[in-house]
Structure formats: structure tokens, C-alpha cells
Amino acid sequence: MSNQSVSRPTRVAQEIRRTIAELLVHESKDPRFKKMSITDCKISKDLSIAKIHFALMGHKKDDPEVQETLAALQKAQGFFRSEIGNRLRLRIVPQIRFYYDEVPENAQYIEDLINKALKS
Template sequence: MSNQAVSRPTRVAQEIRRTIAQLLVQEVKDPRFQKISITDCKISKDLSIAKLHFSMIGFNESDPEVTETLAALEKAKGFFRSELGRRLRLRIVPDVRFYYDNIPEHVQHMEDLINKALNS
């Protein structure tokens, strides 16, 4: 697929995802963020809202660690937004919103069910 076939919102979403993941690994010192994996980024057509989905290996959505991490991400939104503005040089820096992605949990559950069925 050529670069021209990919829409601008898609390219911006990819850059935002990459930048936030990089910030979490290299810049942010909060130990709760070390367990995070940014799984997806969706951006509104007008580029004003970026919805970032994250997962935490070994945790379920109901775990208190997930709630605490989400609260910490919300608290750090200003930092992430200012870094996006500085690094990506966007005219409009999107509002960053974080959501827990429970798809990896469901995948693990399905794999467990399949293995159980195969081994029965």
C-alpha cells in the first residue's frame, strides 16, 4: 500500500500511537506505565480526539492495578498532549483519551477454552 492510499487521520493515529508508546518506555518514570502496551489509536476525522487503547499483560480489567494505571494516565494527559504537540508539530493537538483494551484477555480465555477442549 502506498503512502498516498493511507488517509491523514490514519497516519496521524499511527504516529500518535508510536510517540505515546515511546514516551511510556523512555520518558515517563511512573512504574505503573512499565506494564503498559499501547494496542491501538483511533483519531476523529477532524483530528481533535485521539482514543488510545492499552493493555497490561497479566492483568484483567477488574484488577485494581488497571484502574490505578488508567487514573495515572488520565493525570498525565497534559504531559502526553504537550509532548505530542512538540514532537509531531500538529496544528491541532488532539485531546488524548485512554481506554483499557480487554481483547488480549479474551484471546487468552479463548485459547484456554480451545486447549481444554482439545485435551478432553
Template structure:
């Protein structure tokens, strides 16, 4: 069975993720963006919407800095979209929606529960 090629939305999502990470680290002026890690990027089949999941080093979803960072990302959304359009030369530039990724804190919680169960025995 031959390897199936990667779909266009998947390729665009990978490039959007890479470009956004580069913009956040190298060009964005907001110091809150330095702590962001882009964990996932999903693009709709018609390439019109990009769902970008991020985490903040050392912060949980209840932390007020998470909400502050999310608001700053949403405020800078036009800049990010413009730069992605220029750099990736896309005919359709996806609208970017940011979401805080709770998977890392859930993983830590599960690891803590496993360690606690193992130590009881």
C-alpha cells in the same frame, strides 16, 4: 486498481501511537507505565480526539492496578498531549482518551475454551 493512499487520520494515529509508546517507555517517571503496551490508537476524522487502547502485562480488567494505571494516564494526559504536539508539529493536537483493552484477556479465554473442547474428544 491503484493502491489507495493512507488517510491523514490513520497516519496521525500511527504517529501518536508510536510517540506515546516512546514517551511511556523512555520518559515517563511513573513505574506503572513501564508495563503498558499501546494496542491501538484511533483518531477522529477531524483529528480532535485520539482513543488510545492499552493493555497491562499480566493484568486483567478486574485488577485494581488497571484502574490505578488508567487514573495515572489520565492525570498525565496534559503532558502527553503537549509532547505529541511538539514532536509531531500538529496544528490540531488531539485530546487523548485512554481505554483498557480487554481483547488480550478475551483471546486467552477463547483459547482456553478451545483447548478444553479439544481435550474432551
């Protein structure tokens, strides 16, 4: 698929996702960030808001560690936004918003149910 066939918001979202993941691995000092994965990034059509979805493997949405990680991510929004601005050279640097992604959690639950049914 050529870059021409992918919309600009989609390309920017992909680059933001890659950049955030890179920052979490290489720049972050917070140990909670090392255990998370960025599952998705959606950006508004006007590129003003980036919604970044993350998962903490082995955790559920209401686990205290998930809430602490979300709070730490929100506290670091300014850092992520300035790094995105510096690295991607965007005219408009989007507001960064983090959301916990329940899809991996739900997928594991469904997989467990399937395995349980197969054993019966």
C-alpha cells in the same frame, strides 16, 4: 502501501500511537507504564480526539492495578498531549483519552478454552 493511499487521520493515529509507546518506555517514571502496551489508537476525522487503547498483560479490566494505571494515564494526559504537539508538529493537537483494551484479555480466555478442549 504508499502514504498516499492511507488517510491523514490514520497516519496521525499511527504516529500518536508510536509516540505514546515511545514516551511510556523512555520518558515515563511511573513503573505501571512499563508493563503496559498500546494496542490501538483511533482519531476523530477532524483530528480533535485521540482514543488510545492499552492493555496490561496478565490483568483483567476490574483489577485494581488496571484502574490505577488508567487513573495515572489520565493524570498524565497533559504531558502526553504537549509531547505529541512538540514531536509531531500538529496544527491541532488532539485531546488524549485512554481506554483499557479487553481484547488481549478475551483472546487469552479463548486460547485457554481451546487448550482445555484439546486436552479433553
